[in-house]
Amino acid sequence: MSETQLSSQQAPLPSHGSFQQAPLPSHGSFQQAPLPLDVAIIGGGFAGIGTAIRLKQKRIENLAIFERGSAPGGTWRDNTYPGAACDIPSRLYSYSFAPNPDWSHTYSGSAEILKYIERMVDDFALRPMLRFGHNVTGVHWDEASSLWEVTFDDHPSVRARSVVMASGPLANVSFPGIRGLDTYEGHKIHSARWDHEFDFTGKKVAVIGTGASGVQIVPELVKVAQSVKVFQRTPGWALPRTNLTTRRTTKDLYRKFPAAQSIARKAWFWGHESVALGVVWNSPLTRVVEAVGKLHLRRQVRDPWLRRQLTPDFRAGCKRLLMTSEFYPALQRDNCTLVTWPIARLAPKGIRTVEGIEHQADVIVFATGFDVSKTGTPVPITGRDGRVLADEWSSGAKAYKSISVAGYPNMYFTFGPNSGPGHSSALVYMEAQIDYLVDAISHAIARNSVLEVRADKQSEYNTDLQRRLQRTTWNSGCSSWYLTEDGFNATMFPGFASQYVGQLKSVNYDDYTVTEYRARVTAARAATV
Structure with missing residues (x-):
């Protein structure tokens, strides 16, 4: 029809x-x-x-x-x-x-x-x-x-x-305009168009991007890949995320008494409203958000040099806050490396950074976001x-x-x-x-x-x-x-x-x-x- x-x-x-x-x-x-x-x-x-x-x-x-x-x-x-x-x-x-x-x-x-x-x-x-x-x-x-x-x-x-x-x-995506993109001979995957048929087991993986999607992807890839190199342009402010399992009794309560779930939703709403005072405007509460972020970084990353590489140089809220408790530990796995040198171009076998090193990779994951x-x-x-x-x-x-x-x-x-x-x-x-x-x-x-x-x-x-x-x-x-x-x-x-x-x-x-x-x-x- x-x-x-x-x-x-x-x-x-x-x-x-x-x-x-x-x-x-x-x-x-x-x-x-x-x-x-x-x-x-x-x-x-x-x-x-x-x-x-x-x-x-x-x-x-x-x-x-x-x-x-x-x-x-x-x-x-x-x-x-x-x-x-x-x-x-x-x-x-x-x-x-x-x-x-x-x-x-x-x-x-x-x-x-x-x-x-x-x-x-x-x-x-x-x-x-x-x-x-x-x-x-x-x-x-x-x-x-x-x-x-x-x-x-x-x-x-x-x-x-x-x-x-x-x-x-957040509907349209494309690979970023990096020099040599078409010369790379390995596999390319965009985070928003994931290739579920590709097997990462034992592969050398490069991940470009450490934004909201990058910090979720890297902890999963380090579990199966031979090596993961994470290319960071700018570090972001990361806050801890505690992801609790919802109890069956809680589900039953919300099902029988919808008003209880409405109250819970309003509590989350007003809790997030208070966060606006620290991230929408530059205020004393912004220093509190930054202190929480620095404490989170210090507790999860022991190496001072790595902490320095992961510390933002801008006010919290200026870019999107990252909510993760898994990213920092993943970066410190034996098979994971953080690369902060800017990318010069893609080469047939991998990624070349501006200091002249070529990082070879079987697959490059582009966690570079959407064409907003x-x-x-x-x-x-x-x-x-x-x-x-x-x-x-x-x-x-x-x-x-x-x-x-x-x-x-x-x-x-x-x-x-x-x-x-x-x-x-x-x-x-x-x-x-x-x-x-x-x-x-x-x-x-x-x-x-x-x-x-x-x-x-x-x-x-x-x-x-x-x-x-x-x-x-x-x-x-x-x-x-x-x-x-x-x-x-x-x-x-x-x-x-x-x-x-x-x-x-x-x-x-x-x-x-x-x-x-x-x-x-x-x-x-x-x-x-």
Whole structure:
């Protein structure tokens, strides 16, 4: 069945009179077009699934989730490297409207998180709405019909009244631009595209990167490889992570009394809120975080020279904090070596560093993270009057409250510009965004209207946002993936999670221009008759 056929079976739009059957103009002909979706959701990860759940709970079911992969899960479907886990407690790294009493540990692994996502899909009956294998090639606003057209690689395009860009910032990956990358004759593996068929047993392994994924991969590889060389560009602040097994009695309690789990979630939330005082802003509590990190390093690493190599020279919080109790011990295994000389290039047999040494390796693991879109857009998006969002975001992405962009009516972003948390769960931020955009979409459907954020309100919001960011640790001078090359911070939110959630409690429709669908579609229809 084609996507056009699928779309034609969706429920009709709320409408007046003959608008229900109005086709789009088609070069002067008057042909019946499939009825548009109420909502097209792009991305089948946490954000897309959560959006669909909340829309269904509002009785909006004329929607589809377009996922380029063959299964839901997003980054947790793709990240299956050894040791992959979340560094936020599971009680907080989950939706409050879909609690899971069965988390096995304080911090869950990727397989368990993926199982949670799949369970939400089944519990809320979302599978009929999922369209797998749909790689989006463009999203275009049609002024005549007040509809979005979404195009794909190998499927017919679809039209929708609203679009939710739920692809997320951690979706695309590529090997880093290291000289000689194509000359290397060994095996290359990216952490987000793990090769489970490759056997590391007895191999000489090189790992490039000591960020969040690198510190999880290395402890697993040293257990089986002949040797592991870890190439570090910049050391990070690491804090201990105690990953306790959840008792059966605790699971039973949460299952019988959901309020108990809600209380536990709130306790984790406010505990992480207190951490913001030490990592979002440079304060006396920042010294406390750094003291904990140094103590953790001293307790786990006895060699003074190795400790020096692993000690950051920037304020805690300026880069992402690392939560690990396994990385430092792994580095001190007899078969593991830390290399801090910068990489000059890749050679046919391994990695050459700037001092002239070639480190031979059977396989190179690139724990180098994702292609985070701080500028441009993950797919081409064309808005009102032919404006191109990638051009407007070329010097740094900007949006109103991370969600709406002027000139792009009825389009909403999850995990959009400046919605990154430095101290709390991304799902806390994401859940607030979802509830906000669902309210806006419900409003537009009920009133048969088009919502577009005002350019002046968007500008005011971002001017204040960037002013506040100047006082945060992220803008204190270190180089990180939070910033563009010229230092613009399009990634993080400069405040508490409770502040971010608070600003999204309700939609201020005075900050939007509101127009009606009916007049535009009726006029378009009349022009073709």
